[in-house]
Amino acid sequence: MPREPPVRVVRELTSRGYNAEREAVTLLAGASDPAAAVERAVDAAPDDALTLTTDHVREVVDDATPNASDSEADASGGDAPTAPTETAAAATATQSADPGPEAPTDETASATASTGATDDDIQPTESTTPVETKGVSEGQNAAGRRDGRDARDDSQRSVEIDGDITGESTGTGEYADFVATFRDRYDRLSKKLRGRVNHRPTDALDSMPGGSEAAVVGMVNDVRSTASGHWLVEVEDTNGVFPTLVMKDRDIADHVDELLTDEVIAVEGTISDDGGILFADELHFPDIPRTHSASTADRHVQAALVSDVHVGSQEFAADAWQAFADWLHTEEADPVEYLLIAGDMVEGVGVYPDQDEELDIVDIYEQYETFAEHLKDVPGDMEIVMIPGNHDAVRLAEPQPAFDEELRSIMSAHDARFTGNPSTVTVEGVDVLMYHGVSIDEIIAEYPGDDISYDNPHRAMEQLLKKRHVAPQFGGRTRVAPEKEDYLVIDDAPDVFHTGHVHKLGVGGYHNVRLVNSGCWQHQTEFQKSVNIDPDVATAPILDLDTLDVTVRKFA
Ligand code: D5M
Ligand code: FE
Ligand code: ZN
Numbered sequence: 119m120p121r122e123p124p125v126r127v128v129r130e131l132t133s134r135g136y137n138a139e140r141e142a143v144t145l146l147a148g149a150s151d152p153a154a155a156v157e158r159a160v161d162a163a164p165d166d167a168l169t170l171t172t173d174h175v176r177e178v179v180d181d182a183t184p185n186a187s188d189s190e191a192d193a194s195g196g197d198a199p200t201a202p203t204e205t206a207a208a209a210t211a212t213q214s215a216d217p218g219p220e221a222p223t224d225e226t227a228s229a230t231a232s233t234g235a236t237d238d239d240i241q242p243t244e245s246t247t248p249v250e251t252k253g254v255s256e257g258q259n260a261a262g263r264r265d266g267r268d269a270r271d272d273s274q275r276s277v278e279i280d281g282d283i284t285g286e287s288t289g290t291g292e293y294a295d296f297v298a299t300f301r302d303r304y305d306r307l308s309k310k311l312r313g314r315v316n317h318r319p320t321d322a323l324d325s326m327p328g329g330s331e332a333a334v335v336g337m338v339n340d341v342r343s344t345a346s347g348h349w350l351v352e353v354e355d356t357n358g359v360f361p362t363l364v365m366k367d368r369d370i371a372d373h374v375d376e377l378l379t380d381e382v383i384a385v386e387g388t389i390s391d392d393g394g395i396l397f398a399d400e401l402h403f404p405d406i407p408r409t410h411s412a413s414t415a416d417r418h419v420q421a422a423l424v425s426d427v428h429v430g431s432q433e434f435a436a437d438a439w440q441a442f443a444d445w446l447h448t449e450e451a452d453p454v455e456y457l458l459i460a461g462d463m464v465e466g467v468g469v470y471p472d473q474d475e476e477l478d479i480v481d482i483y484e485q486y487e488t489f490a491e492h493l494k495d496v497p498g499d500m501e502i503v504m505i506p507g508n509h510d511a512v513r514l515a516e517p518q519p520a521f522d523e524e525l526r527s528i529m530s531a532h533d534a535r536f537t538g539n540p541s542t543v544t545v546e547g548v549d550v551l552m553y554h555g556v557s558i559d560e561i562i563a564e565y566p567g568d569d570i571s572y573d574n575p576h577r578a579m580e581q582l583l584k585k586r587h588v589a590p591q592f593g594g595r596t597r598v599a600p601e602k603e604d605y606l607v608i609d610d611a612p613d614v615f616h617t618g619h620v621h622k623l624g625v626g627g628y629h630n631v632r633l634v635n636s637g638c639w640q641h642q643t644e645f646q647k648s649v650n651i652d653p654d655v656a657t658a659p660i661l662d663l664d665t666l667d668v669t670v671r672k673f674a
Contacts, residue, residue: 338382469508
């Protein structure tokens, strides 16, 4: 009987947009005509199935008695991926970015800024004792112990979660749902602007005499340049649409480039002589007030902010992760009581075209099982919070609900908390807005000039805060699911904004909000090579919850 390699079956399925249970792949690979069996299984599966289950396959497979262990070895590759370095050294750099004039960390920032580093220029400056690689072998992980550490008193710990979509999703994808989401976005963000301008509804502007001063609060409907190089910015409120004109020689013209459709702004200006258009003098964004003052913890305690582990990828940096986990067991890491993971725990299946060619583990559940094993290497007394990312096995559209029960039971070690993407996680009084970060790609792509790039992802995060929305533009790269509320609005200014996704380290500050984009634990993929993304692998930003200072530790 011809045996199809399971990898080929998986590739076939992913090219058709399916994930599959491992047993289903095994059955298909063992069928007498695997290609035909795949066809039949796909036909038989319900239209809305994302994962081909064993049941779907059993219905269509003729002689379903393959040798499971054979194909398992093929399918999973078996061996752990090789990491690039034998010994991992740790280097630290105290974050020396200027988080803004009133930032809580200002003093420390200037005191440690040895090279006058800016936001864009945070590099490890000082090598410390290399982190010892303990050669912990499989099955002998140190979960539950903190070798170099004192027994701890957990009574001061606290984690609260807010803004989580999990279990609240009501959207059916109907037109009316989109209307409700946009309406809610407009209501909440316009409220933040209304107190700052003397606004009029769009239909009232129509009847105002030429020369009047006026303002409008609306969602950006369209931005285009006129024949003479000025900018026509159309804004929409609940009453209609009104055109505003930003003259090219005004300072505010610089901000027009930053506008994204669907964000909410206020435009202040003068009605044209013949009415019908508002000449803009000022643009206002919902923004974080400059007076925002961040909350901090009452004791010296730290959180490691990581993301993009990508277990299951051939490029997963297993040795580096191990070095990180080992370091967490040392005395130096004693204050690190929290671990926040901002999505992409695993590489997933069928996320990008040709992704399967770089998979080390082809079964999505096995990827989570392996991830769970790596998580067990982290001290068992740490508080862990996880949100999903675009590689994870939850719906892709944002807001993403937390991992389902089945995945939670796989990742049950350490009593981790699971919440949606995005969520606000309040750790000992510090509000950390966790968002995976898919819209950062979009901000970088849309932003003109080089000020915001993959080398400074925290600058893109500033834009999200300024717009008070984690995925402002609808219909672009970021898939958005309609819900009766817009969960992607940033209602309350956070103290810390934590994202990932772009696999680049970024630490900054904006109006007293600490910005951290984690690096990743995946070496450069073929795709990233092709577009020149040089990932920051094995960097773990460690946040002081009492000062909001960040120390970046490297484990590769
Ligand atoms: O994405 C990591 C980064 O790489 C993020 O900036 C998107 C980009 N990326 C990676 N693979 C692709 C493909 N195939 N198309 C477009 N963009 C890609 P992550 O989603 O974490 O892998
Ligand atoms: Fe990622
Ligand atoms: Zn991602």
